[in-house]
Amino acid sequence: MELAYPPSRAPVPTTTTPPALPDRTLLERLREICGAAHVLTDAMQLRTYESDGLLQYRATPRAVVLPADATQVRDVVRACSEANVPWVARGAGSGLSGGALPVQEGVVIAVTRMRRVLEVDLANGRIVVEPGVTNTEVSAAVGPTHFYPPDPSSQIVCSIGGNVAENSGGAHCFKYGFTTNYVTGLEVVLADGEIVQLGGKEVDTPGYDLLGAFVGSEGTLGICTAITLRVIPPPEAIKTMVAFFDTTSEAGETVSRIVSEGIVPGAIEMMDTLTIQAAEQSVHAGFPTDVGAALIIELDGSKHECEARFDSVVKICESSGAIDIRIARDDADRAAIWRTRKAAFAAMGRVAPNYYVQDGVIPRTKLPEVLARIAELSDEYGMRVGNVFHAGDGNLHPLVCYDGEEEAARAEELAGRILEACVDAGGSITGEHGIGVDKKRHMPRMFDEPDLAAFQHLRCAFDPRGLANPGKVMPTPRLCGEVPGPYRRHPLERDGVAERF
Amino acid sequence: MTAQTIRTETPKSAQESAELLRSCADEGVAVRIAGGGTKPWGLPGADCAVQLRTGALDAIVAHNRGDLTAVLQAGMPLRELDEALASADQMLALDAPWGADDAATVGGLIATGDSGPLRHRYGAPRDLVLGVTIALSDGSLAHAGGKVIKNVAGYDLAKLYSGSFGTLGLICEVAVRLHPRPPALATATGRTDDAGLLQHAAIAMAGSSLEAQALDVRWEGSSGAVLARFAGIAAAEQAEAARVLLAETGVEAACVEEDEPLWERQRAGQRSVDGGAVVRVSGRPTRLADAFHAAQAAGATLVGRAALGLSWIALPAAAPGELVIAIAGLREALVPCACVVLDAPAAVRAHLDPWDHHESSALALMRRVKQRFDPTATCNPAIFVGGI
Numbered sequence: 001m002e003l004a005y006p007p008s009r010a011p012v013p014t015t016t017t018p019p020a021l022p023d024r025t026l027l028e029r030l031r032e033i034c035g036a037a038h039v040l041t042d043a044m045q046l047r048t049y050e051s052d053g054l055l056q057y058r059a060t061p062r063a064v065v066l067p068a069d070a071t072q073v074r075d076v077v078r079a080c081s082e083a084n085v086p087w088v089a090r091g092a093g094s095g096l097s098g099g100a101l102p103v104q105e106g107v108v109i110a111v112t113r114m115r116r117v118l119e120v121d122l123a124n125g126r127i128v129v130e131p132g133v134t135n136t137e138v139s140a141a142v143g144p145t146h147f148y149p150p151d152p153s154s155q156i157v158c159s160i161g162g163n164v165a166e167n168s169g170g171a172h173c174f175k176y177g178f179t180t181n182y183v184t185g186l187e188v189v190l191a192d193g194e195i196v197q198l199g200g201k202e203v204d205t206p207g208y209d210l211l212g213a214f215v216g217s218e219g220t221l222g223i224c225t226a227i228t229l230r231v232i233p234p235p236e237a238i239k240t241m242v243a244f245f246d247t248t249s250e251a252g253e254t255v256s257r258i259v260s261e262g263i264v265p266g267a268i269e270m271m272d273t274l275t276i277q278a279a280e281q282s283v284h285a286g287f288p289t290d291v292g293a294a295l296i297i298e299l300d301g302s303k304h305e306c307e308a309r310f311d312s313v314v315k316i317c318e319s320s321g322a323i324d325i326r327i328a329r330d331d332a333d334r335a336a337i338w339r340t341r342k343a344a345f346a347a348m349g350r351v352a353p354n355y356y357v358q359d360g361v362i363p364r365t366k367l368p369e370v371l372a373r374i375a376e377l378s379d380e381y382g383m384r385v386g387n388v389f390h391a392g393d394g395n396l397h398p399l400v401c402y403d404g405e406e407e408a409a410r411a412e413e414l415a416g417r418i419l420e421a422c423v424d425a426g427g428s429i430t431g432e433h434g435i436g437v438d439k440k441r442h443m444p445r446m447f448d449e450p451d452l453a454a455f456q457h458l459r460c461a462f463d464p465r466g467l468a469n470p471g472k473v474m475p476t477p478r479l480c481g482e483v484p485g486p487y488r489r490h491p492l493e494r495d496g497v498a499e500r501f
Numbered sequence: 502m503t504a505q506t507i508r509t510e511t512p513k514s515a516q517e518s519a520e521l522l523r524s525c526a527d528e529g530v531a532v533r534i535a536g537g538g539t540k541p542w543g544l545p546g547a548d549c550a551v552q553l554r555t556g557a558l559d560a561i562v563a564h565n566r567g568d569l570t571a572v573l574q575a576g577m578p579l580r581e582l583d584e585a586l587a588s589a590d591q592m593l594a595l596d597a598p599w600g601a602d603d604a605a606t607v608g609g610l611i612a613t614g615d616s617g618p619l620r621h622r623y624g625a626p627r628d629l630v631l632g633v634t635i636a637l638s639d640g641s642l643a644h645a646g647g648k649v650i651k652n653v654a655g656y657d658l659a660k661l662y663s664g665s666f667g668t669l670g671l672i673c674e675v676a677v678r679l680h681p682r683p684p685a686l687a688t689a690t691g692r693t694d695d696a697g698l699l700q701h702a703a704i705a706m707a708g709s710s711l712e713a714q715a716l717d718v719r720w721e722g723s724s725g726a727v728l729a730r731f732a733g734i735a736a737a738e739q740a741e742a743a744r745v746l747l748a749e750t751g752v753e754a755a756c757v758e759e760d761e762p763l764w765e766r767q768r769a770g771q772r773s774v775d776g777g778a779v780v781r782v783s784g785r786p787t788r789l790a791d792a793f794h795a796a797q798a799a800g801a802t803l804v805g806r807a808a809l810g811l812s813w814i815a816l817p818a819a820a821p822g823e824l825v826i827a828i829a830g831l832r833e834a835l836v837p838c839a840c841v842v843l844d845a846p847a848a849v850r851a852h853l854d855p856w857d858h859h860e861s862s863a864l865a866l867m868r869r870v871k872q873r874f875d876p877t878a879t880c881n882p883a884i885f886v887g888g889i
Contacts (some may be wrong), residue, residue, distance in 0.1 A: 062823070145709075198863055202838060208867045209614075212661060236712075254566050259567075300708070304713055305733045305739060361647075365565070394650065428653075430654050434653055454874070459656075
């Protein structure tokens with residue numbers, strides 16, 4: 001699991017005051033729907049739900065409900081709608097942007113009990129699951145003839161419902177794509193309690209691609225109760241290697257050369273000195289700790305293609321200045337390499353008391369200049385920054401090390417300036433962790449007012465009263481007007497006599 | 502349609518496009534948006550006094566070779582783009598037919614969500630569009646997504662606009678993911694006159710670990726074929742492995758190295774002859790045999806993406822009344838799969854719902870989306886699903 005463990009800090013006020021407090025009638029209604037045992041209101045029980053994987057934000061909901069099925073979800077959402085109470089959908093709670101942070105005094109709808117695999121249809125390459133099913137369980141349910149490619153590092157615990165909300169990726173998404181490329185159908189409960197079927201097992205169903213709009217909307221457009229996923233046959237062969245370089249620039253240049261040869265690796269991941277040292281202390285896979293960068297390269301696909309391409313990759317690494325190349329001879333070797341990579345986040349705890357995980361994206365070719373900028377910032381702030389990089393798709397995870405609460409704010413500021421560098425390089429403020437509450441304030445770096453207004457059009461079409469996960473994604477709270485009628489400019493406006501505000 | 506003068510506008514920038522849409526909205530004038538004009542699909546639509554063509558928005562704004570991305574204006578013809586990218590050994594992996602005079606544009610392709618055989622490996626337009634710049638009828642110019650291949654900031658309006666047929670505004674510019682052109686290609690084919698066996702062979706190929714670049718089926722007259730194309734330095738070896746697998750299913754299997762004509766024919770099968778019609782079936786692999794039978798009964802030719810369950814059934818030229826009956830027959834045979842009429846004479850389009858879509862809560866939601874993005878119903882009114 002890629003979880004950060006920042007120190008406890010004063011709760012940050014996050015969301016606006018809810019429109020109305022849930023009264024006893026709502027709680028009674030929720031108990032009728034889900035059964036009293038599945039409506040949590042006790043302060044101790046609620047503490048589990050006051051944060052998601054990003055622990056520095058906390059809020060206490062009025063109640064957490066654990067519905068058993070889609071009908072209960074619909075009824076809960078409808079009851080909230082009638083009481084005008086905001087609600088937040090929650091999967092495993094492993095998100096890293098505060099996307100599942102409760103609304104103070106609102107309701108949390110946790111899908112933890114909705115863990116049924118509803119249908120496996122391998123002839124058509126489909127599986128239908130409830131949102132609480134974990135990412136790993138999906139692959140298990142369709143294996144060994146098929147698998148589900150998106151593989152976020154938290155895959156053992158994270159839920160498919162959460163993956164849909166966040167459009168989760170993983171180490172293999174450069175080749176295989178993201179959650180959004182695998183969802184073909186959704187059953188969604190909208191904020192007014194209506195159930196909508198989007199897509200299905202088939203592709204190109206007529207109408208707007210509301211599936212594409214919903215996946216990655218961070219729980220702000222509704223809550224999904226059934227998910228149809230495309231699953232595919234596993235690759236015939238997998239070959240994994242790790243190459244070590246003196247500098248991250250050399251490793252980055254190697255990645256560019258591999259990709260420009262027309263090779264699309266299943267995964268290509270870079271670690272810098274600090275993260276190698278941290279991971280090695282924890283995993284002991286025998287990675288040298290005095291190198292500038294480790295590049296993990298995995299090719300998969302048909303046996304013939306994989307072997308031929310792998311030889312090319314080894315040659316490219318050699319001619320790009322690799323100090324050492326290790327090729328995994330068997331599954332155990334391969335697992336050791338990946339264990340090192342996957343340990344990188346948690347292992348930072350061994351080299352620094354605290355750390356802050358950033359998630360930014362850059363065009364891959366800008367890697368050297370952005371890493372140089374990060375090094376500059378690291379010097380300026382006097383804080384160490386380790387870097388883990390999904391090198392194929394340009395997704396950078398700088399790990400900002402700091403010591404104690406007094407440094408936390410500066411660490412976060414440094415992490416924010418790294419995002420600026422990513423955006424200035426033509427990239428994005430998040431590649432996979434989402435905006436949630438944590439990155440709302442950075443949204444204006446990427447999006448201007450007309451862009452945000454267009455986002456709001458979508459939000460208002462789905463949830464005009466703003467009851468689904470309010471206070472997330474958008475940088476400032478916005479209200480939806482009435483469904484606009486045909487807009488006509490007033491004659492006085494047209495003549496320039498008056499302006500509309 | 503009433504006889505009315507249609508004014509054609511070809512804005513030279515995204516800003517100009519947005520201003521044009523706003524002034525039309527202000528005047529209560531509807532706008533018909535078109536790229537190359539090769540895909541006049543959907544409902545006949547409401548009368549539009551203004552036609553907006555993207556012909557002057559035809560530049561490659563940026564081609565980031567090392568990042569395998571590009572930023573393109575909507576009016577860029579696909580053919581020109583293909584030539585430009587070929588010089589870098591790259592491609593936009595969207596090989597839908599280019600239409601009459603190869604006039605199809607990037608914007609038109611994305612707005613219609615059209616696709617070709619490469620969709621098997623690389624996905625549909627929605628999967629390859631990284632970001633969009635859109636002009637709305639309120640005169641605003643908005644961006645969504647980005648220029649990098651991984652990005653989850655903000656709502657994914659690029660997907661909402663892909664396949665929206667210009668009903669939510671004009672796609673002015675797109676950022677797209679590119680792919681390397683493969684060094685070699687080879688195809689394995691499996692032929693049979695048994696529709697059930699062909700479906701079986703197609704599903705076997707779809708379920709195999711051989712990584713095909715494209716996996717198509719074809720049914721013509723009373724026989725058909727499955728075609729699996731492989732790309733890469735070991736393309737020929739992979740095609741041979743596929744041939745063995747196909748032979749084991751009982752179809753007559755072969756390898757073809759000069760395979761381009763086969764695939765050209767598959768692409769061509771998605772478009773109609775004059776006076777004919779094309780129906781796109783959103784099916785499933787396990788309904789392929791039904792689709793073969795339905796096509797044969799209608800005297801039509803079918804091409805399809807085997808693993809995706811998508812088929813295009815091309816009906817030969819006939820009187821409009823006969824085409825309407827034939828399309829109704831296909832829909833009945835393939836229920837509940839949506840059978841969307843793409844190419845068809847106007848008289849056919851006027852007598853049936855090309856979208857084959859029924860009232861549903863999803864349609865109500867789509868109407869609300871339209872109302873929010875284009876409250877004045879200025880952009881391509883009444884051509885889309887449910888009369889949107």
